[in-house]
Amino acid sequence: MKRAFVTVGTTSFDELVARVVANDCVQILESLGYNHLVLQVGRGTVVPKPFRTESFTLDVYRCRKLFGESGERQTTCGSCK
Numbered sequence: 001m002k003r004a005f006v007t008v009g010t011t012s013f014d015e016l017v018a019r020v021v022a023n024d025c026v027q028i029l030e031s032l033g034y035n036h037l038v039l040q041v042g043r044g045t046v047v048p049k050p051f052r053t054e055s056f057t058l059d060v061y062r063c064r065k066l067f068g069e070s071g072e073r074q075t076t077c078g079s080c081k
Helices: 014-020 023-031
Strands: 003-007 036-040 057-061
Touching (some): 003 014
Parallel strands (some): 003 036
16 A cells, blocks of 8 residues: 655645645546545645545545554544544
């Protein structure tokens, strides 16, 4: 599994979040061999719905505390989705 991790911290980067989950961007990621995108969206208003297809998975979280160095979910926090 090849995974991309996009994080915005606690700030709002709605344009980046919207762009990285756009179909053409997901297709580019897939063409580069990625099949999993982990997206941490901070306090922005654009919060994409997670999805899973046969070839690609999108996970979306609000809280950066969820992730350790590997990008794997480490813990939970009350405000995280």
